[in-house]
Amino acid sequence: MTSVGTGYDLSNSVFSPDGRNFQVEYASKAVENGSTTVGLKCKDGVVFGVEKIIANKLLVPGKNRKIQTIDRHIGCCYSGLIPDGKHLVNRGREEATNFRNTYGKPIPVSAMSERLSQYVQAYTLYNSVRPFGISTIFGGVLKTENGGDNKPELFMLDPNGSCWGYKGIATGKGRQTAKAELEKLITSETFDFSTLSAKQAVEEVARIIYLAHEDNKDKDFELELSWCSLSETNGFHKYVPEEVYNEAVENAKSAVGLADSDESGEEDMEVDAQ
Amino acid sequence: MNGISTDIQHLKKGEVNLGTSIMAVTFKDGVILGADSRTSTGAYIANRVTDKLTRLQDHIWCCRSGSAADTQAVADIVQYHLNLYKMQFDQDADVKTAASLLKSLTYENKDQLSAGLIVAGFDKQNKKGEVYSIPLGGSLHKQPYAIAGSGSTFIYGYCNKNFKEDMSREETIDFMKHSLSQAIKWDGSSGGVIRMVVLTDNGLERLIFYPEDYENL
Amino acid sequence: MNHDPYSWGRPSDAMYGQYNNAIANAPNTLEHHSSGSNFNENTTRPIVTGTSVIAIKYKTGVVIAADNLASYGSLLRFQGIERLHKVGKTTVVGISGDVSDMQHLLTILDQLEMENNYDNDEYSDNVDELQPSYIFEYLANLMYHRRSKMNPLWNALIVSGVDSKTGKPFLEYVNLLGVKYASPSIATGFGSHLAIPLLRKLADSEEEAAELTLEQAKKGIKDSMKVLFYRDTRSSKNYSLAVIDKDTGIAYDNNVDVEDMSWKFAKDITGYGTQRV
Numbered sequence: 001m002t003s004v005g006t007g008y009d010l011s012n013s014v015f016s017p018d019g020r021n022f023q024v025e026y027a028s029k030a031v032e033n034g035s036t037t038v039g040l041k042c043k044d045g046v047v048f049g050v051e052k053i054i055a056n057k058l059l060v061p062g063k064n065r066k067i068q069t070i071d072r073h074i075g076c077c078y079s080g081l082i083p084d085g086k087h088l089v090n091r092g093r094e095e096a097t098n099f100r101n102t103y104g105k106p107i108p109v110s111a112m113s114e115r116l117s118q119y120v121q122a123y124t125l126y127n128s129v130r131p132f133g134i135s136t137i138f139g140g141v142l143k144t145e146n147g148g149d150n151k152p153e154l155f156m157l158d159p160n161g162s163c164w165g166y167k168g169i170a171t172g173k174g175r176q177t178a179k180a181e182l183e184k185l186i187t188s189e190t191f192d193f194s195t196l197s198a199k200q201a202v203e204e205v206a207r208i209i210y211l212a213h214e215d216n217k218d219k220d221f222e223l224e225l226s227w228c229s230l231s232e233t234n235g236f237h238k239y240v241p242e243e244v245y246n247e248a249v250e251n252a253k254s255a256v257g258l259a260d261s262d263e264s265g266e267e268d269m270e271v272d273a274q
Numbered sequence: 275m276n277g278i279s280t281d282i283q284h285l286k287k288g289e290v291n292l293g294t295s296i297m298a299v300t301f302k303d304g305v306i307l308g309a310d311s312r313t314s315t316g317a318y319i320a321n322r323v324t325d326k327l328t329r330l331q332d333h334i335w336c337c338r339s340g341s342a343a344d345t346q347a348v349a350d351i352v353q354y355h356l357n358l359y360k361m362q363f364d365q366d367a368d369v370k371t372a373a374s375l376l377k378s379l380t381y382e383n384k385d386q387l388s389a390g391l392i393v394a395g396f397d398k399q400n401k402k403g404e405v406y407s408i409p410l411g412g413s414l415h416k417q418p419y420a421i422a423g424s425g426s427t428f429i430y431g432y433c434n435k436n437f438k439e440d441m442s443r444e445e446t447i448d449f450m451k452h453s454l455s456q457a458i459k460w461d462g463s464s465g466g467v468i469r470m471v472v473l474t475d476n477g478l479e480r481l482i483f484y485p486e487d488y489e490n491l
Numbered sequence: 492m493n494h495d496p497y498s499w500g501r502p503s504d505a506m507y508g509q510y511n512n513a514i515a516n517a518p519n520t521l522e523h524h525s526s527g528s529n530f531n532e533n534t535t536r537p538i539v540t541g542t543s544v545i546a547i548k549y550k551t552g553v554v555i556a557a558d559n560l561a562s563y564g565s566l567l568r569f570q571g572i573e574r575l576h577k578v579g580k581t582t583v584v585g586i587s588g589d590v591s592d593m594q595h596l597l598t599i600l601d602q603l604e605m606e607n608n609y610d611n612d613e614y615s616d617n618v619d620e621l622q623p624s625y626i627f628e629y630l631a632n633l634m635y636h637r638r639s640k641m642n643p644l645w646n647a648l649i650v651s652g653v654d655s656k657t658g659k660p661f662l663e664y665v666n667l668l669g670v671k672y673a674s675p676s677i678a679t680g681f682g683s684h685l686a687i688p689l690l691r692k693l694a695d696s697e698e699e700a701a702e703l704t705l706e707q708a709k710k711g712i713k714d715s716m717k718v719l720f721y722r723d724t725r726s727s728k729n730y731s732l733a734v735i736d737k738d739t740g741i742a743y744d745n746n747v748d749v750e751d752m753s754w755k756f757a758k759d760i761t762g763y764g765t766q767r768v
Contacts, residue, residue, distance in 0.1 A: 065610070068609070068610070069609050071605075072605065093609065097602060100598075101378070101598065102374070103367070103371045103374060104371055104373065105370060110363075114362075144399055144400075147368050147399075149399075381591050384538075409538065409563060410539070410563075411538035411591035411592075412591040413538075413539050413561075413589075413591035413593075413594050414594060415561075415569050415572070
């Protein structure tokens, strides 16, 4: 960052002479150190995974959930500044309510992506505000009977307000590894989205998060998994049930070569949450 | 509170009234809307060849009853919203969405408006006709068929007895012609010609029946 | 301070004679009305309406019923309109009165339920589900708020259910004025005249209601619905019946018909006075 200290990085709404908005770029820095977050589409839904670093031993295991629900059929997770994410989710909920009240049906995920990105983009325009310090992965599936098309959608929204649709995407600290793994998975010859079940996608996401955590091995973490699928959750966004969760975590551990006894604490999570 | 007469009392002085017979019926291939063509101010017929069937989108139409001014204003607003919807989301709005917009407008302005509407359209997703009734207060009712307006009171029994689900196009037109014919016969505020709009997967078709066609069925 | 000279008081009539309001188009009163009719008219009457809702508590829950009809004046216009609505896991709200306002209430309740579930599914931090008492208090506030704005929701509501933590039956009423009360048996509209006497015969106090069996309560409700169908011109034979029990949850049947009516005696009733044939 050669232009640091030239004064052009102090405010939104002022470009540097070479056409950059530094505040927004700094916001992306906040994301790069955030917890690894993964989203993956499957044949009838989407799956989310978050690596939650245990910052403090006093935190209650299994509580302090990070994945949130925007509308019944839209899940959301983000890395970066958590409170920024919570605020954005609240805005998303307002948009969902608004849409439902005017059009008499739930908001399609693509419409939600438009509205959220407009909102985030507005925070790059004025010097009285700072940009959102998060990259947000959200998605879901809207059933035909609710006015949708039964097709899963997945998006990632960046601090500058740009929002793209993905088959699978990752953000946060372990994004390099995770994205490489997703690419390897999706581009492999045997891979076919039309056959990838939600359960298989959960396995993949769990494995990828464990793999991405390898670079950050010294820190303990909890894995959070949620899904929104026609077959598994009837189109609702929900946390994955205990059995599916445990199985995915077991397989993920053996995939990255972690003996079962090495780790402790993770499995307790669901039990404690009851 | 006598349903139909309150409609008229609610009109402002000198206001034009669609003291109407309107209906919409789902059938095997879609939905058909039908209406008489009389508009009156008190006892005088202000327009004897009115078109009470109004386009909201190519595949969504509505039948209007109550104040002509109110229902035209409301229909125009909904038409605008649906056009905007189409541009924004790059797809046609559902019939449900159109009905929901119309309902919100009538419900939230119930004290200013006298509008009794029927929304009907062809649902492209399910390949089916849909009918929603929105009476005075602004409630929303999904129905296999709906009748409304002052003339409808005379044909509740007839329609209830003779309506069948999944009729053919010809059967449905026949059913509607008979129903509206009776409504026009007994209701002084209904008359003129019978207009119909047929909405199917193949688009829309307009029909018209003159007094000599329907009076002696 | 009001700087309008008309508000400062004026010379006494006894001394100076009556004030001439024609001067400077002075108003006759000190109050000012903006609209021509002096009042801002909001919902002044219901249009499409549902009739009575009735409910009674029993040992381990509540039984509630309402017919499936929406009337348009005396026209029985819409059949198959459900007026009992499940909210959360252990609550049923019964709504009588204006149907457009009922539908408005339903979108509000749906929103309430969704907001409660956002961060509240079975695994998350704050495991607290909607209780009937929460829903009632919310609705009662809403109804009072709307009437205070001179724009009431033209309904009478009965909130019934069981508290999922204590297992205690819950039954309470609120109407368009914001008036609320609780009782072992509650009814709205015609039901408060015709059904309440029958239901009070079953249980006149909380103590007696706590002794009632489900069968007794159900029979009381069914008999009351029959009487209402006999004597309420805006009622229908077809109705919905919900049982909310602390052990078995909500059992909801939206297609019950009035049964065992007695009409045969009509044969023996001829003429009206002294006529005997």
